Each structure stands twice: as C-alpha cells, then as structure tokens.
C-alpha cells in the first residue's frame with residue numbers, strides 16, 4: 001500500500017518591505033481570526049515598536065518576556081488564557097517569536113510574526129528552538145499565519161543582528177551536507193526540494209553580498225527575503241534539517257557553555273567553517289564560507305565571537321550530545337581532530 005504523505009504548512013501572508021507594519025492589521029484581518037490579540041515581545045522591541053503595533057489593535061494585551069524557555073511559554077499561555085486572547089502577535093527577535101510559536105501551539109491558536117531584527121530564519125519557520133537544562137529542543141510547531149517584516153525597522157536594528165541573519169543563511173551550505181550525509185548513512189528522509197531551496201538561498205545571499213552593507217534598507221530586504229526562503233525550506237522539510245546541521249549543534253552547545261556571549265547566527269557561521277573542513281578537508285569550501293562571512297561583516301574566529309579557543313573546542317567535541325541528529329560529528333569528534341580542523345581554518 002502506498003503510504004507517503006506530505007503536509008506542508010506555510011504562512012498565508014508574507015509582507016516584506018518599507019513601512020509594511022502599517023499593513024499589519026489589514027494582513028491580520030485577512031486571516032479571519034477572532035478575539036483580541038496578545039502581543040508577545042521582549043523589552044527592547046516593545047519599547048521601539050510596541051505602541052505602533054498596539055495602535056492597530058486597541059483591545060490588545062501585552063506580555064513582555066526576558067528570555068526564551070518553557071517557563072516563558074507557560075507565562076504567555078497563562079496571560080493569553082487570562083486575557084481570553086484569540087491569537088498571538090510575536091514582536092521582536094528570535095526569543096519572543098519562538099516563545100509565542102510554542103505558546104500558540106500549546107493554546108491551539110494562531111500567531112503572527114513581526115520580526116524587528118533579521119537575525120535568523122526562526123522568524124518564519126515552523127520550529128521552535130527552546131533551551132532546557134543542558135539540551136535544546138527543536139520543537140515542531142505551526143509556522144506563523146502571517147509574517148510582517150518591515151525593512152525600515154529591520155534596517156535600524158543593530159547591524160550585527162543583520163550580519164547574524166546572513167551567517168545563519170550561509171550555514172545552510174553545511175546543514176544541507178549534513179542532511180545528505182544522514183540520508184546516506186542513516187537513511188534519514190531527505191527532501192531534494194527543501195535541500196535545493198535552502199542551498200540556493202545561501203548562494204543567492206552570497207552573490208548579493210556586495211549590496212549588503214550597513215545603512216542600506218535594501219540590505220535588510222535581501223536578508224529578510226533569504227530568511228523567509230530558508231524558513232519555507234524548513235516548512236517543506238517538516239524539520240529544521242535544511243538549515244541546521246553540525247554547525248547548529250556546536251552553536252547550541254556554546255549557548256550552554258557561554259550563554260549570551262555571541263549571537264546565534266554568528267556562532268553557526270564560525271562553526272560552519274569548521275564543519276565544512278570536517279566534511280571535505282583542506283581542499284573543501286571552508287575558505288569560501290569564511291570569505292563570504294568576512295564579506296558580510298560576520299565573525300570568522302572564536303575570538304571574533306568573544307569566545308576563548310578552549311571553550312570553542314569543547315563545544316566542537318561535545319556538540320554531538322545535544323540532540324539525536326546525525327551529522328559529520330558522528331558520535332563525537334576527538335580533541336585532536338577538533339584542534340586540527342579549527343587551527344587549519346584559523347578559527348582558533
């Protein structure tokens with residue numbers, strides 16, 4: 001009997017451009033949601049844009065979270081229940097968006113993503129990445145019903161948030177290689193379509209790198225569109241595989257070892273230089289990845305992340321324990337191999 005099923009969940013309305021925040025209530029109206037919204041945000045985005053969002057929704061309540069985690073998800077779910085909210089509006093970077101994504105899943109209601117930073121592809125995806133203890137859960141959730149990414153706001157965010165978004169996209173190169181490897185060695189299901197979309201997104205971003213410079217709204221536009229496309233690849237795959245491989249495991253480990261030291265995208269970018277070396281050796285494309293990151297103003301060394309060499313190497317050798325996801329790290333890279341890869345590539 002034929003048993004294959006594909007169920008692709010995508011946002012219904014995606015708006016990227018100058019001033020599109022003004023269209024937020026129109027975009028929401030088209031979704032036929034009922035009840036007042038709960039705005040889920042973090043302190044800085046709330047200060048910067050919260051009032052402009054609430055202008056369009058006079059009956060909205062707001063919950064401000066300081067960090068992502070299961071506690072924050074509970075707080076949001078409780079606030080939504082108390083306010084009898086019909087849906088959530090996630091406003092900010094990855095933390096409020098991931099938290100709202102999980103809370104909406106818990107509540108069985110929809111959510112709308114209003115990113116204030118083009119810092120990574122979780123702003124569009126159907127995955128929540130939630131830390132707990134020493135591990136991190138990549139939790140399946142529904143993607144946003146709508147994404148409203150105002151490039152005027154994204155362009156005013158600190159430049160490093162945009163370069164982090166670029167690096168998160170560049171890491172798709174190694175993520176796809178890890179996915180293909182897992183397909184060959186572990187029979188993990190691979191989607192040609194999602195893999196090709198993810199890789200093409202990284203290639204297009206690198207080709208546009210000359211136009212990605214601070215102070216230009218076009219840069220925010222190019223990066224936001226790439227983040228949407230990467231998020232769509234994850235939705236097609238039904239997993240974060242197209243955009244998260246060994247380089248993400250290393251980054252998640254760094255989040256445990258040195259929380260808050262560097263941005264997610266910057267960590268995965270530097271880690272991708274090392275994992276590309278692990279995949280293909282001296283003549284691999286690690287130098288192309290490093291140069292692309294450098295062109296986009298993203299860090300290319302542990303030092304550039306503000307992380308000492310030993311901690312970075314510890315993350316490389318222990319990253320395979322983060323979750324059950326087969327990658328080039330296999331069941332662990334030896335210390336000698338980690339030192340060889342990281343020193344040869346100049347990461348440490």
Ligand SMILES: NC(=O)C1=CN([C@@H]2O[C@H](COP(=O)(O)OP(=O)(O)OC[C@H]3O[C@@H](n4cnc5c(N)ncnc54)[C@H](O)[C@@H]3O)[C@@H](O)[C@H]2O)C=CC1
Pocket residue numbers: 042043044045048068092093094095096098116117119120121122123125127128129130153154156157158161240263264
């Ligand atoms: N679901 C997924 O697929 C993914 C989820 N993530 C998760 O997202 C989180 C990290 O996301 P980030 O966006 O880096 O963190 P974040 O939400 O903490 O934002 C980073 C910083 O930028 C500030 N910020 C945001 N917009 C700003 C603006 N316009 N102007 C000035 N400051 C602004 C925030 O206040 C915060 O201090 C992590 O929890 C990570 O695991 C990361 C990648 C993918």
Ligand SMILES: O=C(CO)COP(=O)(O)O
Pocket residue numbers: 120121122127128129137138168240243244248249
């Ligand atoms: O960061 C991501 C994709 O860029 C999400 O990946 P995870 O599933 O590893 O959290």
Ligand SMILES: [Zn+2]
Pocket residue numbers: 120121168243244248264265268
């Ligand atoms: Zn990422």
